[in-house]
């Protein structure tokens with residue numbers, strides 16, 4: 355009875371919020387858990403559950419997996435918007451069943467927050483767990499990658515099939531007793547042998563604690579590693595992404611010694627990881643390579659992560675850059691740096707929750723590679739938000755010339771500081787807590803650039 359009323363009131367809350375134009379991905383779960391605190395263990399499960407976790411890329415991969423399965427005729431329920439703690443997952447379950455608790459879908463595809471995994475995974479018993487990677491993340495929320503590893507290790511059930519990143523010395527070791535398949539990215543033109551990032555955790559051999567050697571290193575601690583002392587090495591990947599062609603939009607992938615070309619969804623290296631993770635999971639689910647290739651043709655990165663616009667001959671890119679997550683911001687800074695053209699960068703990276711609760715910790719910006727923004731083709735950097743002075747200081751420390759930096763404490767007003775003169779591309783990098791505001795920022799930016807071109 356408890357379960358029935360929890361489902362009923364969650365569904366009513368969902369309908370009411372949708373009428374009000376809200377996304378309703380969290381609160382209905384709060385309602386269900388209030389009425390039935392063990393909702394997740396009681397609710398009837400559909401035939402297959404796939405969970406996606408990891409520090410970076412999990413919303414993108416969750417959406418790619420859900421899109422892939424839907425394109426192949428499956429009925430899917432998912433927390434696509436990234437509500438990935440207990441309430442969000444519960445909300446997705448209340449929508450996956452009828453009022454009387456019968457599953458209405460074939461597959462649940464769930465993004466699961468790493469730290470919240472202990473409250474979720476043991477109760478839903480996933481058939482597949484895909485972990486994208488483990489990096490340093492927000493210190494207040496996630497402490498340290500080794501701590502998060504232990505949380506996941508103790509939360510993932512014994513029977514779950516693991517899809518893991520062979521290039522990550524940490525997450526590749528999750529649940530060593532479980533069946534598994536690995537994905538990886540092979541040597542890239544941009545690779546290095548010594549880490550150039552400010553942060554590289556997990557570079558010590560897990561068996562004998564010697565510093566590992568990298569044959570090539572993509573970024574931070576991801577690459578092809580081996581231990582010079584005991585011989586511990588990266589596991590063999592089932593699928594390895596090799597050459598990505600951003601012009602032709604193709605991606606070469608090696609599988610059992612054979613090369614095959616797939617459509618490229620997006621050329622950022624972190625999205626190549628996301629794509630090869632999807633290919634690996636899809637093959638494990640029994641899809642043949644022709645089906646995978648034809649399905650990938652129509653796929654794209656979810657609009658909450660990446661949007662591309664045009665304004666007065668200038669390309670405008672909107673990238674989600676999670677504040678407090680130094681690796682996510684560094685990846686986007688690097689991505690901006692390697693794109694060709696003369697560029698302006700607009701940053702709105704302050705975690706909005708800080709405004710309510712004052713600041714706990716802003717040291718994360720010293721883990722971010724602001725140095726990537728010190729580039730001759732980046733002509734201007736505009737910072738908007740209440741902590742603009744911290745970002746400005748960090749940019750100056752990275753060697754960016756003061757005359758290139760413009761700041762304003764209001765994100766919308768900061769748009770007026772962007773100077774279109776001589777610019778081919780504008781990059782808007784925004785924190786996930788200002789997702790809604792990012793649309794208004796982008797609209798104003800497009801208007802400003804269009805006006806200037808007249």
Ligand SMILES: [Zn+2]
Pocket residue numbers: 559560561562563564581582583584585586
């Ligand atoms: Zn070793």
